[in-house]
Amino acid sequence: MERSDPQTGRGPVRRVLIAGGGTAGWMAAAALSRILGKGLDIRLVESEQIGTVGVGEATIPTLVTFHRLLGIPEQEFMTAAQGTIKLGISFEGWRQREHRYIHSFGTTGQDHWSAGFQHFWLRGRERGLAEGYEAYCLESRAAERERFAHLPHNGLNYAYHMDAAGYARFLRGFAEGHGVRRIEGKIAEVRTDPDSGDIASLVLEDGSELAGDLFLDCTGFRALLIGQALRVGFEDWSHWLFNDSAYAAQTTAVRDPVPYTRAIAGEAGWQWRIPLQHRVGNGIVYSSQYIEQAQALEAFTSSLEGELVARPWHLRFRPGRRIRCWHRNCVALGLAGSFIEPLESTTIHLIQRGIMHLLRCFPAVIAQQDIDAYNRQIDAEVEHVRDFVVMHFHLTERRDSAYWNACRLMEIPASLRQRIELFRETGKVFHVPGELFAENSWIQVMLGQGVMPRQHHPAADLMGDEELSRFLGEIRTRVERVLGQLPGHGAYLGSYCPAPKPEPPGPPPRDTAPGRA
Structure with a gap:
């Protein structure tokens, strides 16, 4: 029989209350109900008056794994979310x-057991035997040629572009099918227990009161529970991540969707283009210190392709993280917990990781040991993502604007500097098992941004020119052989998951994050 904690007075976790819907809220509801739903009372509170971003979202391959764990049928999901x-x-x-x-x-x-492929490629490059690094990667070549198909044994790594609103609706149906109860209403007050300091209940505008044992804060940048009620501080990272503003808009599609996200650098930030099946999600992310809002809007709208589906809406954000994402009986997910930068599509991944860590250490009774372990894991993952994203801005050769000069000259985190210098000097990549971005991601971006290692591993010198040429040539031939068998991306989508015509856009969003690249 489960007992209450004698020190905190907390009882068994039976009632989970999710504050806020959108991607974060419904991802949490779907996962908790699918895995633990039989033993929990799970409710989600959201208001139709608070919109969510309706532009395309870009993701990373971890979402494919997340869906497989939950048993979400891919074709159904992609059709509902107009996925590409x-x-x-x-x-x-x-x-x-x-x-x-x-x-x-x-x-x-x-790779060879003694050294990564990049060392053999570097040696081949010195000897004039190697082509570009991308020539030896199937995913890179398939993206360039706009081809895709599901291959046996997960032979092609991929993620999704999807409509965020459609995804939330799909997850809502999935979660409700597993017992989640949705409650319509706006939160008027967060009540805390005067003795323990824990959150006791949420009071809605209609006066109804909802009690819970564990609360998930999915209220976006407002952080109504973790920030406003529990007063957990926020660590600002704007000295590394200059962008603090964005415009987002949807446009009609003017060509077949490409199987990659475009991240287009501008004078004081960058723009994203995320192709869905029937429209395109667009946005500009910029620093208000280096460009005026009106100038950013003009740069954005003048570059758009297709017709605007709805007028662009403006967003403000602050890069950084909550000092603790789990405090007392409240866990912050999504924008309430952290926001790095839209680049590299990490926001949905961090939501997913927060959910998975919560599931792994889900408490019978909330204990400080669980809270501390969770926060250590989340802190490490967020810092890793921060470093990877900062690297894109810092490793630039651009000198044509004050913004890029500031990015190039800024002091970066010591952890990032160590990774860059190790690669620059030795061609090696420092990587901790379990980190999101694997060695090849670091290599691709550092090479792409102009960091060429000064040396390679001695193991690569043991191959003579003939053997090395044959080794590199066989890899490239295998890539081209598979590439030649892949159909066009648009044609494959048309047979695999044709989406219905999109619904008219809803009201402009409030307190939400921009689309991700």
Whole structure:
């Protein structure tokens, strides 16, 4: 028989109350109800008056795994969310104004137990035997050629572009099918227990009061529970991440969707383009210190392709993280817990990781040991993502604007500097098992941004020119052979998950995050 904690007075966790819907809220509701729903009373409070972003969202391959764990049918999800495939991100103008490279989701080449493929590629490059690094990666080549198909044994790594509102609706149906109860209403007050300091209940505008044992704060940047009620502080990272504003808009599609996100660098920030089946999600992310709002809007709207589906809406945000994402009996997910930058599509991933860590240490009775372990894991993951994203801005050769000069010259986190210098000097990548971005991601971005290692592993010198040429050539031939068998991305979507015509857009969103690249 479960007992209350004698020190805190907390009883068994039976009632989970999720504050806020959107992607974060309904992802949490779907996962908790699917895995633990038989033993919990799960309710979600949201208001139709508070909109969510209706532009395309870009994701990373971990969401594919998340869906498989929950048993979500991919074709149903992609049809509902007007989904397309994402094989990587096209970075345009980041290193230099006219330079382009793709950060793909795949592995490149073939590692040897003694050294990574990049060392053999570097040796081949010295000897004039190697082509571009991307030539040895199937995902990168498929993105460039706009091809895709599901391959046996997960032979092609991919993620999704999707409509965020459609995704939330799909997850709502899934979660309600597993017993989640949705409550319509706006939260007027968060009541705390005067003795313990825990959250006791949420009071809605109609006067109804909802009690719970564990509360999930999915209220976005407002952080009504973790920030306003429990007063957990926020660590500001704007000295590393300059962007603090965005415009977002939807446009009609003028061509077949490409299987990659476009991240197009501008004078004081960058723009995203995320292709769905029937429209395109667009946005500009910029620093208000380096460009006026009206100038940013003009730069954004003048570059759009297709017709606007709805007028652009403006968003403000502050990069950083909550000092503790789990405090007392409240866990912050999504924007209430952290927001790095839209680049590299990490926001949905961090929501997912927060949910998965919560499931793994889900408390019978909330204990400080669980809280501390959760926060350590989340802190490490958020810092890793921060470093990876900051790297894109810092490793630039652009000198054509005050913004890019500031990015290039800024002091970066020591943890990031160590990774860059290790690669620059040795070609090696520091990587901790379990980190989101694997070695190949670091390599692709550092090479793409112009960091060329000064040396390679001695193991690569043991191959003569003939053997090395054959080794590299066989890898490239395998990539091209598979690539030649893949259908066009648009044609594959048309047979695999054709989406219905989109619904008219809803009201402009409030307190929500921009689309992700």
